[in-house]
Amino acid sequence: MFCLSMYVPVLDQSPAEFQYFESDGLPSELKSIFSLSVLVPSQEFSTYRTWRQKIVKAGDKDRDGQLDFEEFVHYLRDHEKKLRLVFRSLDKKNDGRIDAQEIMQSLRDLGVTISEQQAEKILKSMDKNGTMTIDWNEWRDYHLLHPAENIPEIILYWKHSTIFDVGENLIVPDEFTVEEKQxxxxxxxxxxxxxxxxxxxxxxxxxxxxxxxxxxxxxxxxxxxxxxxxxxxxxxxxxxxxxxxxxxxxxxxxxxxxxxxxxxxxxxxxxxxxxxxxxxxxxxxxxxxxxxxxxxxxxxxxxxxxxxxxxxxxxxxxxxxxxxxxxxxxxxxxxxxxxxxxxxxxxxxxxxxxxxxxxxxxxxxxxxxxxxxxxxxxxxxxxxxxxxxxxxxxxxxxxxxxxxxxxxxxxxxxxxxxxxxxxx
Structure with missing residues (x-):
């Protein structure tokens, strides 16, 4: 049984207070879209509503509009497999860690050019131990409760969660990158x-x-x-x-x-x-x-x-x-x-x-x-x-x-x- 190693705010506590949960100890009220809001960063509800709906839609096997504990754990397992594939795609050096240069290179492959300072800002949002590199556990913990399943979707998540500006008119292409089109x-x-x-x-x-x-x-x-x-x-x-x-x-x-x-x-x-x-x-x-x-x-x-x-x-x-x-x-x-x-x-x-x-x-x-x-x-x-x-x-x-x-x-x-x- 894997451990859900994330600190998440609880509904009846202030945003500054946090409680640690493991996957086999999640609260019983974790069912509806609204209760899922306790498991995402405490930013504007409208920004994350679509993401929470995607989580419920992906994990709701009995189509009752809610996630019970078993459905939620099943969703996390499937989502973790997809995140591992993306992590390995970003890990150009195959050393089990992602650094700023690898983030810059991955974004460049998608037609998005950023500075090293912007790449470091992305790293800091995920880096727990201050090494300025991201291992698998840090990567998983940061993205596990976001429904992004591929690199373009994760880039959009970075943009919102780190105020990462890649240009308001830029749409990460599904078929061809900006560079490929140019x-x-x-x-x-x-x-x-x-x-x-x-x-x-x-x-x-x-x-x-x-x-x-x-x-x-x-x-x-x-x-x-x-x-x-x-x-x-x-x-x-x-x-x-x-x-x-x-x-x-x-x-x-x-x-x-x-x-x-x-x-x-x-x-x-x-x-x-x-x-x-x-x-x-x-x-x-x-x-x-x-x-x-x-x-x-x-x-x-x-x-x-x-x-x-x-x-x-x-x-x-x-x-x-x-x-x-x-x-x-x-x-x-x-x-x-x-x-x-x-x-x-x-x-x-x-x-x-x-x-x-x-x-x-x-x-x-x-x-x-x-x-x-x-x-x-x-x-x-x-x-x-x-x-x-x-x-x-x-x-x-x-x-x-x-x-x-x-x-x-x-x-x-x-x-x-x-x-x-x-x-x-």
Missing amino acids: TGMWWRHLVAGGGAGAVSRTCTAPLDRLKVLMQVHASRNNNMSILGGFTTMIREGGFRSLWRGNGINVIKIAPESAIKFMAYEQIKRLIGSDQETLGIRERLVAGSLAGVIAQSSIYPMEVLKTRMALRKTGQYNGMLDCGKKILLKEGMAAFYKGYVPNMLGIIPYAGIDLAVYETLKNAWLNRYATSSADPGVFVLLACGTISSTCGQLASYPLALVRTRMQAEGKPWHISHCFWDIVWH
Whole structure:
């Protein structure tokens, strides 16, 4: 049983008087949000109300709005594991202690530059023995009753608890640091991701085209198999026909990724708070809205991709010719066929994808991480694969309706297309 080595003010005593508690001797009235206020620094109630609510929300297993003793101890154990990961991340020298230089370096990595005097001020707020270094016990005691779980959140806690001024307009970025944005790291990251996406989409293009063909042509009377689909494509247009539609699929990566990234960043700041990172529900909303904005911007390219994948040999002389013929024959509205089911599908796909990814990643860190807060590329790949699969399973019926509507030359209503699929 670990010891809660903190001095905390008691409700019925003056702020200057303190009582020492161990975890197995906490007062029985430690249940509600209000009684939790005795366990945080005696500053303004409004400043710490959100933090106390986060503690109760994280530890309240039975969802009764209160923390009993068992729930509180369970929360402290889980939170201590997360704090240890952050401590090891800050301990650049791996000597079990954090000094002013390591704090300065960690903040610099996040795009925040402070002086040595400011770093020492942070140290003094945690340093109990006057060594101007922080060991694990001092680190844990200082942060244990604050819900910060990562370095950006802890920086914000330092800012409030030590009057540490990092600029009122600065928001510690969730995705990219200020320095990374100033040096162009963010767009290099997008370019690298776009390049990786182009390679992966090109490698899987035959499967993607087969999927489109099966979505449009397969029915109860036309049971198309995987082998039969590939055979039909090769016989009709040769081996190169397996990559029809891949060009437009690769081209749309850049605008779609850039728009989604910028929209996601802005939406996070609109629905969230400068003082804390977004929760799962907020991430779901932000991810879904960002997906809607990105897809709305590039949707005509989605229609072109479907038509190019379904085309027969000699039907179109490239993407521009395809777009021109669609415009002349069907009008501008043709480029937005299937738009409604596509937008409805974004909500479960983008939202579930992001939410499941973050949940799996955090669950792995809580259970298996011991020496680093970085899960590693293989864990992230597995989390991404599972989350993407969950999102696609949830949105697939709408994706099927969308593809059918994009492929048809005649106008379709979403309900008519849905029932046509069901009955045929």
